[in-house]
Amino acid sequence: MMKIVKNITACFAIAIILTSCAAGGNDQGTEYAPNMYHSVAYEPYSQITDPAAGRWLTSIDYEDGHAEFYNSNTLNANTMGVAMNMRTPPANTVPRNKQGWLPYRIPKDSLELAAKRLKNPLDSTTQVIADGKVLYETYCQHCHGAKGMGDGKVSDKYNGIANLKGDAIKNVTEGHIFHVITNGKGLMWAHGSQMSVEDRWKISKYVKVLQK
Ligand code: HEC
Structure with missing residues (x-):
């Protein structure tokens, strides 16, 4: 009789030991x-x-x-x-990006201010203009067209796309273009969240080339 009880106890002990090793997935099993x-x-x-x-x-x-x-x-x-x-940065610290540029804070309704004040920090190198072209073809061409005439594919369905070479726009500053890309204007949506500051300046350069 004693032997049976011992055997049963041993069986339970082994069963418990085996089942407690069931680690897997989110269950780490029993840890010692x-x-x-x-x-x-x-x-x-x-x-x-x-x-x-x-x-x-x-x-x-x-x-x-x-x-x-x-x-x-x-x-x-x-x-x-x-x-x-x-450490907590000192009061009024402003984060800058990798190029050391400050965040863009001119509000949407201050296009004139942006147009006058903002200067493109990039030089008109062949590389900058080549990059600007690629970016324009990606983000703008389907609406404004390859030559900027407002005749991209989307203009079949979307009315009022500006002709960038039209009299009203052809002389705008690069700051003006940058601000419009960043915040949108009228029927054009904002692109600021989709493009880095640097890319927006590159496109602005390229738009000026298109407008010539
Ligand atoms: C969905 C179509 C669409 C896309 C994409 C688009 N635009 Fe526009 N854009 C418009 C429309 C529509 C207007 C006219 C806005 C208005 O005055 O109502 C406009 C106007 C403009 C103007 C003139 C702003 C002014 O002062 O009158 C500029 C400059 C411009 N877009 C540049 C760009 C650039 C650069 C890109 C690419 C980053 C771009 N757009 C992408 C539709 C688009």
Whole structure:
């Protein structure tokens, strides 16, 4: 009788051991020492300032008596209660892009201001104009046409597409064109979210070439 009970107990024990190994997908199975598999999240914006934090976990004694988690961000130690690797930028800091350009903030309804103030930062090199042509063919030609006459394929269905060589437009500044590409105008939709600032300036250059 005793033997049967022992056998049954052994069977259950083996069954439990086998079923607890069912790791897969999102189920990591049973872990015996999780801190060996999972690295501690590194938080660049924070620092643990409580000297007692983590005391419950280990009995490691540091020289100044703090516990395991204190100052866990060792790359930038805790000074004056603020310690982070990534610092909050000073007030009024403005982000710039890779070329060092400031964000474009002239509002949509200020076309005249943009036209007068904005200067194309790019030179009229063959490369810039060649790039501008490719971009124009991608983003503008289907409406404005290969020569800018407002006769692209879309003009069969979409009325009022401007002739870029027409009297009203042919003398506009590159800043004017840049602003129209960025914010749209009237029936033309904004393209600012689809094109980098640099690409918009390249197209503006190319439109001036087309208009000649
Ligand atoms: C969906 C068709 C469409 C696309 C794509 C399009 N445009 Fe236009 N564009 C228009 C229409 C329509 C107008 C006339 C807007 C108005 O005055 O109502 C216009 C007007 C303009 C004007 C004249 C603005 C003014 O001051 O009167 C310029 C310059 C211009 N587009 C440049 C571009 C460039 C550069 C691109 C490519 C990045 C482009 N457009 C893409 C439809 C389009």
